[in-house]
Amino acid sequence: MSDETTRRDFLQAGVAAGVALGLAEELLGAQQDNGKGLPTRPLGKTGEQVSILCLGGWHIGQCGKDEGDPAAVKMMHEAIDGGMTFFDNAWDYHDGYAEELMGKAISDRRDKVFLMTKNCERDYKGSMSNLDDSLKRLKTDRIDLWQFHEINYDNDPEWVFEKGGLKAALEAQKAGKVRFIGFTGHKDPRIHLEMLGQPYKWATAQMPINICDYFYRSFQKNVVPACLKNGVGVIGMKTLAGSPDGKNGAIPAAGLATGEECIHYSLSQPVSSQVVGIRIRRDLDQALKAGRGFKPLDKDQLASMRAKVEDAAGDGRIELFKSTQHFDGPHHKKQHGFTVEETS
Numbered sequence: 319m320s321d322e323t324t325r326r327d328f329l330q331a332g333v334a335a336g337v338a339l340g341l342a343e344e345l346l347g348a349q350q351d352n353g354k355g356l357p358t359r360p361l362g363k364t365g366e367q368v369s370i371l372c373l374g375g376w377h378i379g380q381c382g383k384d385e386g387d388p389a390a391v392k393m394m395h396e397a398i399d400g401g402m403t404f405f406d407n408a409w410d411y412h413d414g415y416a417e418e419l420m421g422k423a424i425s426d427r428r429d430k431v432f433l434m435t436k437n438c439e440r441d442y443k444g445s446m447s448n449l450d451d452s453l454k455r456l457k458t459d460r461i462d463l464w465q466f467h468e469i470n471y472d473n474d475p476e477w478v479f480e481k482g483g484l485k486a487a488l489e490a491q492k493a494g495k496v497r498f499i500g501f502t503g504h505k506d507p508r509i510h511l512e513m514l515g516q517p518y519k520w521a522t523a524q525m526p527i528n529i530c531d532y533f534y535r536s537f538q539k540n541v542v543p544a545c546l547k548n549g550v551g552v553i554g555m556k557t558l559a560g561s562p563d564g565k566n567g568a569i570p571a572a573g574l575a576t577g578e579e580c581i582h583y584s585l586s587q588p589v590s591s592q593v594v595g596i597r598i599r600r601d602l603d604q605a606l607k608a609g610r611g612f613k614p615l616d617k618d619q620l621a622s623m624r625a626k627v628e629d630a631a632g633d634g635r636i637e638l639f640k641s642t643q644h645f646d647g648p649h650h651k652k653q654h655g656f657t658v659e660e661t662s
Contacts, residue, residue, distance in 0.1 A: 322378055326607075327523075328427050335620040336554070338546070339586070341543075341546035341547065342542075342546060342587075342588035344588070345359060345360065345588045346359075346586075346588060346614050348360050349370065349391075349612075350367060351611075351657060352367075352369065352401055353371050353398075353401075355401060355609075355610035355611055356370065356371060356400060356401030356402055356605075356606065356609045356610055357369075357370050357609070357611075358371050358613060359589075359591065360551075360590060361432075361463075361520055361521070361522065361551040361590045361591070362521055362545075362549050362550050362551025362590060363521075363549035363551075364497075364498050364522075364553075366432065366462075367403050367604045368399055368403070368432050368591045368627050369403045369404045369591060370430075370434050370589075370590075370591055370609055370612060371402050371404070371408050371581075371585075371591065371592055371594050371605055371608075371611075372402070372404040372405065372434070372553065372591040372592065372593045372594065373394065373402050373404070373406060373594070373596055374395050374406050374408045374555070374593045374595045374596060375405070375407030375408055375411050375416045375417070375592075375617040376408070376411045376416060376418060376595070376598070377411070377417030377595030377596055377597040377601070378390055378393065378394060378420065378596050379411050379412040379415055379419055379595045380394060380597050381596065381598065382415065382416075382419045383412065383415070383471060383599070384603050385389055385417060385598075387422065387525075389481070390423070391419070392417055392420055393428075393599070393602055393641075394420065394423035394424070394521045394598060395423060395504075395600060396600060397596065397606075398411065398427060398431065399662060400535065400602075401608045401609075401610075402531065402543065402605070402606065402608075402609070403430055403431050403432060404431075404432045405420060405424070405431050405433050405518050405642070406432065406434050406435075406593050407420055407433075407434065407435040407456070408435055408437070408438065408453075408467050409435065409436060409437060409438045409448045409451060409467070410438045410467070410647055410648075410649045411435070414451065414455055415633070417435060417451075417452055417455035418454050418455045419457075420456060421457035421458070421468055422458070423458070424455075424458075426456045428457075428458055431438075431588060432462045432463070433458065433462045433463070434462060434463035434464070434465065435452045435456065435461055435463075435464065435465075435503060436464070436465045436466070436467035437449065437452075437464055437465070437467060438467045438468070438485065438647070438649050438650065439450055439483060439631065440466075440474065440478050440481045440483045441477075441481035441482050441483060441486075442481065442482030442483065442485055442486045443486075444483075445482070445483045445486035445487065446486050446489075447487070447491070449461070449464070449490055449495060449496070451463050452486055453495065459493060459495070460492075460495055460496070460497060461495065461496050461497070462482075462497050462498065462520060462552075463497065463498045463500060463521065464499055464538055465499070465500040465502050465522065465524060466468065466478055466483060466497070466500075466501040467501075467502055467503075467504070467624050467647070467650070468503060468504070468507035468646065468650045469501045469502065469503035469507065469509060469513055470503050470505035470506070470650065471505075471509070471650075471654050473654075474513075475509065475512045475513045475516055475543040476502075476511065478513075478516075479499075479516060479517075479518075481652075484494065484518060485500075487499045493625035495590035498521035498522065498551075499502055499518075499520065499521055500520050500521050500522030500523060500524065500551070500553075500557075501513055501520060501522075501523055501524070502523070502524035502525070502553075503524070503525065504525070504526050504556060504639045504645060505535075505639070505640055505646075506639065506640070506643070507525075507535055507537050507540040507541045508536055510523060510525060510537065510541045511540065511541060512542075512543060512641065514542075514544055514545070514548065514550065516522065516549065519548070519549075521551060522550060522551040522552070522553055522590070523541065523545050523550050523551075523552060523553070524552075524553040524554075524555055524593070525537040525541055525542075525552070525554065525555065526554070526555055526556035526559075526637065526639065526640070526654055527552070527555070527556070527557070527584045527587050527589055527592065528553030528554075528556055528557055528580060528583065528584055528637075529544075529559075529569060529574070529575055529580060529624060529626075529627050529639065530559050530560065530569060530574075530577070530585045530622050530630070530636045530637055531615065532624050532631070533586070533606040533624075533627070533628055533631040533632045534631055534632055534633065534636075534637055534640065534641075535632050535634070535637075535640050535656075538587055540643070542587065542588060542589075546588060547577050550636065551590040552587075552588060552589045552590055553589065553590060553591050553592075553593065554584050554587065554589040554591070554592040554593065555592070555593040555649070556575060556637070556639060557580050557581055557584050557592055557593070557594055557595075558570060558649075559580075559582050559637050559639075560597075560638060560639050561595070562638070566641075567580065567595075568636050568637070569627070569636060572628045572630060572636060574626055574630060574636075575623060575626065575627065577604050577608075578604055578608045579623065580605065581594065581608035581609070581617055582608060582612070583615065583620065583623050585609070585614070586614040586619075586620060587611055598613070615636070620655070627656040643656065
């Protein structure tokens, strides 16, 4: 490689980084107050404004199982009243119970919620079946954002196209059952970039965005800039780096940062919205407190937070959803031939 080529590549990388930084600042600067203290941001190029915090479907399903349907429904109503109007779910969360529970909560306030759920199939027939199930469970005639769930494995991007999953999504969109189409994944930035490189312009991409992500298979460094350049809305997740025990976030449990600090860090990245798990009252109170009137942290504050986690974050011991199969859904493990342990 010549010195001139090296110099040109360096300059191009610098320009790309500058463009990404400018786009990130533009998104954070586009944050608006929705009148309830929980601001909104643009969702990519969809023309939609969504709350900067998104209520996670898996955890609210666990809330319902632990505390009963009425308690979980009440929690969702209070989230909406507090300005958290972006709701997340998936076809396979708690074997469909999470969608059914959410359907109960939003049936009389559907117009107040931007509703996202996820398709767990890759083929045409399975995708259409997932959609029908989700619409019935959620008691709605449309999904605002339908995402392909857990694009985690090397052949997932090809399967979505070759097996007919995207064809199903496009037909559903044309029929008015789905408004926008995106994808999610928590394993490897390389697979997200492969998905972004497929011949379709995604509305959104969902990915881990947390303090530790900066140092290990980093989505915020490798995928977010590509999304911003292409107008793809970034939805963050794994704010606390997951909860191996289903209750406590890995980052707070390791004493690396508080839950509120974790939320502030993620919201200081150029995400349209950050998914937060709401399993108990403390989770909702913490999220609303962290999000109300939020202002992005400055570069020195961000650097200080990263410095505190660097030693623990570099090898994946905190982000087990990247380094192990602990967080991979059983449905998707089976799709790829992995053994799934039966639970009692």
